[in-house]
Amino acid sequence: MPRQKKNVTDEAETIVADVAEMASVDNLPLPLPTRAKRKGVDRLAQINAIASKVFAKEGTPLVEIDAASLRHSKPHLPSGSTVLDYLIGGRPNRFGIAPCPGWPKGAISNIFGPESSGKTTVALSASAETCGRGGQTVFIDWEHAISPDYAAAIGVPITDPAQFALYQPNTLEDGLKILWLAAKAGVELVILDSIGAGVPKAVFGQSLEEQGSTGRVGLLASIWGVFLPKLMALASDSGTHVMGISQLRKKINTGGPPGGGHGPDTTTQGGEAWKFYSAVRMDFHRIKSLKTRDYDALTHKNVERFTSAIIKAKMIKSKVAATQQAEAEFYITFGRGIDDMMSVIDIATAHGLIHKGGAWYTWERGNGDTLKAQGVEDLRKQVMAAAGGWDELKAGVVRSMSSGRAIEMAASVVEEEEPAVDMDDILGTKPKPAEEDDGPGGAADPSSDE
Template identity: 25%
Template sequence: ISADMQLDYESDPPLDDAKSLEKVSTLNGAVSQLASDFDRDSNLCLERFSRTRRASVISTGSLKLDLALGIGGLPKGRMVEIFGKESSGKTTLALHVIKEAQKNGGYCAYIDAENAFNTSFAEEVGVDIDKLLIAQPDSAENSLSIVNTLVGGSIDVVVVDSVRTKRSSDPSSGLYKEVTCGGNALGFYSAIRMRTSRRKLQYSKDEATGISIAVQIIKNKLVPAALKEAGLNIGFGKGICHESEILEMASTHGVIVKEGSGYWINGDFLPGKEEAEKFLLENDAVADDICSTMRSQLFET
């Protein structure tokens, strides 16, 4: 290796105390100037930057989906897109996010661009309608204005249902296709994109009681790129069947003890899966405690 090549690999010479103090002073002055000229978020502190990367989240209401997302839920202050065909669980999932935010004392808003908001269904899911802001704008511009006003305040979740519109592909044929306002902008700026799709109907005693859906994580800026998927069960008029996935995941991680075909839950023995799920459904406090324990194990270690 020549002398010139060796120079490329040499580090800077060590600074003496005077030069080191001068360098630190100059850097602190530049950082202070940035904070003065712009705002607090311009602070170039590595430790603070690392903390902001660990975003606070709001649960989706599904442990399986929270696990697939890798961070325990949807990040606050970020744009999230949920897309899919009709009746594939998009609105149900959005309502569960609102429910989880309200459980933690958050304020939420629902922009009903399709004028199709079902108050009764939202209450069945667990949304507190009395504390939910609901708007039904008559144009996309008004929807945008409402969102711009709300996100600057103390709102935790703003749901816009939906941002898609129908446009004629051939006026003479009467055929329409769905397009997203703004073209590719929503997909580009979204931190997370999730695609929902129906799998099959769920039956109980030859009667359809719900559907199974797949939620595929198409884009996730907050964790290493990986195409992950979560399977959810949705009961008609009820929302996500969280009791079944709590039982499944808690049994896998030892929070609930499975003995033969039965389960030990909170000191009680339930002889079968159906009985265990019914117990969790009827005892919200027990289900919430198990869910909190699971979240501590999965996301806070």
């Protein structure tokens, strides 16, 4: 007779019976005492003792928190941007420690935004930083759209199979298999581009007559909903950071105003599960394109053309630092990636490390040397040419942002109070002010000096 599959109730009863049996072996009474301590027995000690028996084979899931760990940054991967590192978790906590100045290891992140907002550039920059420190990256490209030349320009070792692996699966399920293997192996960074571009096998394998039909509604989201909780636990154990890139899509609206009349009319790919299981969710938008003069071979002239952009990053969700809803801006140069030098110069100028007068910039180095430049580009060249200049300037900026003065100023910021709501004004019950008596002559003459 075939064995019948247990339902949820049967499984729950089996778990309860197993725990009760383990408790009886050690003469530990269940239910536990109602008070925290009774007759010298600590309830938590009882639970831990039972758990060590129940999980004797696989090991108890109890996590012991070391007080010293609160005074150290969480293990992380640098983003390649001073601004993004600070936004994710670079602002010092009450111990004066940056909680997580970079993408957290052993966690999932979700970065999203409209097209050309820098999402893939941010992911490739994280890969370049990870590989540059001896780590490894697996890039799962469901879109089949990565530019190897651009990735190499950013610094990704795309030709080194020992550090970088590019996969372009046809179906969602094939990509998930690679993702699972990479996370289980403890690869430092896995990038998914993009999480909505993976086509489920049920849709990919449609016949010619079925092409164009959507199949089951919500199939992609349901697969991610089942897979992500398992992936989150696996990544936490292996230390892998999984970065999922999402495009923005219009919400399906069956009538009424955009967005159904509530909130934005766009949403991210992959369903709600990515919102729940991501430790970090960041929204990117291009807010300005910048022009510079450059040579144009078509006209054989120096012309103005768009060469870079300012990107605004907004922290939608953070489980690693108190940065929820924080915003910051950084630069991306077309063809080269994140321009961290420009961001550092801006921050250094704001903190007084670099003095600006008109178009002139002056930086006094720690060794006594002074760099004086006309314009940002001249300053950039001098900083890069000076021995140790870039490292010193960046370290000075990070130190200034983490200084006691910066923390003091941040703590002193007081939000403006909203005006009190007058219910009499709303209900129309406020008494009218008494009219002043202007005397027998009626209203006062506005031309009068009195």
